[in-house]
Amino acid sequence: MRVAVVGAGISGLSCARLLLHAGHDVTVVSGDPLHRTTSYLAAAVWFPTAAGPAEAVARWGATTYDWLAEEAQARVPGVVMRESLVLYRDAPDPLLPLPSWAAAVGDVRAADPGELPPGYAGGLRFAVPLVEMPEYLPHLNGQVQAAGATQVVRHVTRLDDVLDLCPDVIVNAAGMGAGALVSDDTVYPVRGQIVRVTNPGLTLSVRDEHHHGGRAYVHPRSTDCILGGTLEEGSWSTEPDPAETAAILERCTDIAPGLADAEIIESVAGLRPGRPKVRVELDEDLMPVPVVHNYGHGGSGITIGWGCATDVAALVAEVGRR
Ligand SMILES: Cc1cc2nc3c(=O)[nH]c(=O)nc-3n(C[C@H](O)[C@H](O)[C@H](O)COP(=O)(O)OP(=O)(O)OC[C@H]3O[C@@H](n4cnc5c(N)ncnc54)[C@H](O)[C@@H]3O)c2cc1C
Numbered sequence: 001m002r003v004a005v006v007g008a009g010i011s012g013l014s015c016a017r018l019l020l021h022a023g024h025d026v027t028v029v030s031g032d033p034l035h036r037t038t039s040y041l042a043a044a045v046w047f048p049t050a051a052g053p054a055e056a057v058a059r060w061g062a063t064t065y066d067w068l069a070e071e072a073q074a075r076v077p078g079v080v081m082r083e084s085l086v087l088y089r090d091a092p093d094p095l096l097p098l099p100s101w102a103a104a105v106g107d108v109r110a111a112d113p114g115e116l117p118p119g120y121a122g123g124l125r126f127a128v129p130l131v132e133m134p135e136y137l138p139h140l141n142g143q144v145q146a147a148g149a150t151q152v153v154r155h156v157t158r159l160d161d162v163l164d165l166c167p168d169v170i171v172n173a174a175g176m177g178a179g180a181l182v183s184d185d186t187v188y189p190v191r192g193q194i195v196r197v198t199n200p201g202l203t204l205s206v207r208d209e210h211h212h213g214g215r216a217y218v219h220p221r222s223t224d225c226i227l228g229g230t231l232e233e234g235s236w237s238t239e240p241d242p243a244e245t246a247a248i249l250e251r252c253t254d255i256a257p258g259l260a261d262a263e264i265i266e267s268v269a270g271l272r273p274g275r276p277k278v279r280v281e282l283d284e285d286l287m288p289v290p291v292v293h294n295y296g297h298g299g300s301g302i303t304i305g306w307g308c309a310t311d312v313a314a315l316v317a318e319v320g321r322r
Contacts, residue, residue, distance in 0.1 A: 001320055004029055004162045006181065007173035008151075009039035010133075010301050011294050013140045014309035015171050020147040022313055027165050028144065031155035031177070034137050038175055038270045042302055043194060043226045044131040045082065045205060045219050048101050049299035050190055050231060053277050057300060060278075060307025062104035067306040068129035078135030081127045082219070084205040085111055087255055091122035102126070117255055120208075130205065131302055132221050156181065159287055169316050170291045175273045178295030182286060184279070190272040190298055191235035194228040195248050197262035206255045216251040224265060227252040231299065233274060240267035272299045280308050282315045290319045 001024050005016045008030035016026050034040055046065055051057050071079040086099075094110070102108045102124075111123030145151065156162060159170055159181050172178050179187025199220050207217035219226040227248050245267040253259045275296025283291045292315045294308055 001168035004167035005171040009037040010305040012173035018313040027150040046128040051298035051300035060304035063307035078132040082130035087208040088122040173294040190274040191232040193269040196265040213251040218256040
């Protein structure tokens with residue numbers, strides 16, 4: 001079938017890759033260059049955040065964890081397995097079940113007291129995929145092009161604007177833009193500000209989801225560290241706020257004291273595509289051709305992207321069988 005995929009972030013490109021693999025003729029339509037997508041600036045660590053429903057996110061997350069872990073093993077550019085530590089001010093009750101994300105990760109253990117920074121009584125240790133998107137997204141785009149996709153640079157205002165490509169199916173994977181294309185007003189921005197600093201030699205990802213100053217996470221990459229962050233529902237600003245930059249630095253230094261010598265490279269802010277529920281769905285009433293939606297991934301697009309794309313490919317195959 002001819003499939004028009006609208007969007008060239010992680011959601012669109014992962015779908016394009018699987019659809020090409022299944023033998024479809026794919027055109028990727030995107031209004032922005034790769035480096036202007038939300039996917040490109042993401043901290044891009046596997047960790048379910050601000051996305052639902054829980055059961056589907058767990059399933060998509062498990063598929064994506066395995067996919068990225070294999071890519072890390074195969075040394076795909078930008079993908080590594082990163083040792084990680086989640087911190088708790090109070091030691092977690094050993095009788096309570098592990099957090100829901102732990103099932104996909106598998107090997108999760110209590111942190112030793114010597115692994116905790118001052119002020120923390122407990123933590124969990126595990127390894128998750130970390131994806132350096134400035135390397136990975138162009139690599140994925142290259143794979144999609146090499147597999148024969150047609151690329152169209154075009155800003156569309158309605159999905160009807162791609163009907164001239166004569167698609168048999170349209171995949172709506174336009175991130176923050178996806179809602180407006182189909183009059184879905186449940187899509188909302190979840191602003192995130194992060195700070196990129198030099199890496200003073202850190203190798204451990206550390207996070208405190210309940211830091212008194214706000215969310216705190218430190219993700220070391222090959223040549224820098226991503227420090228975060230904020231999660232601001234309803235804010236459309238992509239301008240970094242200098243006061244927030246200082247606050248992020250302060251709380252990240254609390255959880256990773258080794259950052260004291262780090263130097264700021266830049267602060268950036270992006271809009272996570274929020275929605276009460278991630279929408280992965282076949283819609284046959286909207287357009288003259290079937291539409292498969294894949295949007296609303298919130299703070300989890302990299303965490304669940306390959307799982308969602310697997311479902312999208314199955315829905316496109318379902319259309320083809322009719
Ligand atoms: C600061 C920050 C940190 C994050 N950290 C993580 C993390 O650690 N882990 C994680 O899993 N997730 C993280 N996220 C969330 C993640 O970045 C998103 O969930 C994900 O990038 C969404 O991908 P997408 O492909 O759906 O959208 P995008 O990457 O935004 O791509 C949308 C695509 O659609 C195209 N498009 C949109 N509208 C139109 C239109 N009208 N016409 C034509 N083309 C259009 C765009 O050009 C683009 O190609 C983070 C986000 C932010 C902001």
